Amino acid sequence: MNSEFVIAVHSLVLLAHRPEGMATSEEIAENVCTNPVRVRKVMGCLRKHGFIGTREGSGGGYRLSRDPDEVTLADVYRSLAAGSLAPSWCSGDPEKDCVVSSNMAEVMNAVFCGADRQLEAYFEGITIGRMLSQVKAKQQA
Amino acid sequence: MNSEFVIAVHSLVLLAHRPEGMATSEEIAENVCTNPVRVRKVMGCLRKHGFIGTREGSGGGYRLSRDPDEVTLADVYRSLAAGSLAPSWCSGDPEKDCVVSSNMAEVMNAVFCGADRQLEAYFEGITIGRMLSQVKAKQQA
């Protein structure tokens, strides 16, 4: 899995955890353990898809613009990791004479599309809000 | 997805397509569009898991040792790509004070374990034999 997906989910959970205010890319990066530029890139994508709002300038940062219980991992997955399951590489060669070699790419592709849908369905059942609860539950223990 | 998985599946379908005899690593590599060493490495793994038999020496090669309709992609996945869904990288830091940062890795890991099981269940429904049929069906069209 695309690690931008992980950063996105972590960031959203963090924002859900402090709904009062904003977090800057530096704060988020510190929390996630990566660098601010990477965070800003991911957040830019989340903004385009309406998950968060940004405020530029001094005192700015990012803020959740949706109810954490309404945002599913499937939403996030679709926004920045859809289709990431299929390997970039395709086996076989359509030009070849062999039945297997010439048609494998297409069949394999269908398999991975199905897998992608399956994965998406699974993510559909997990919300940012639920992940926040789980994180808090771990703390108790 | 691990491209060794793709090579493995393609190779098994190819062997199923010519059940009479064997295929050498060079033939398979040509068909898959990669190099023979890579194929031998993957096949070595498939052999250890009992999917194929090998014969060394002149006239040797690889041969299916199971009914193609009994071998599922889940079997193959478990053999050489299990757990590949989770990114190598983990967000957060258990040492941090923040609830989110310190517990995210664990929660995220649980999510990906679930996703992996989901994927495996999907692959359970696809056999090598079925993929061979699909490949042949494409040819008709």
Added chain:
DNA sequence: GGATACTGTAATAATATCAGTTACAGTTGA
């Protein structure tokens, strides 16, 4: 027995992908 055609495997080299850093223009608030 010896030549030939394979597998098995390690080591290395080439290439592609991914992540971190630096730099800077644009925006906002005090």
Added chain:
DNA sequence: TCAACTGTAACTGATATTATTACAGTATCC
């Protein structure tokens, strides 16, 4: 006007992936 942000692009370095080369081991055929 200054300080603190975001948004991006370009560059660098690290890491992962793939291909290549090389060679020992093994079976077959003559």
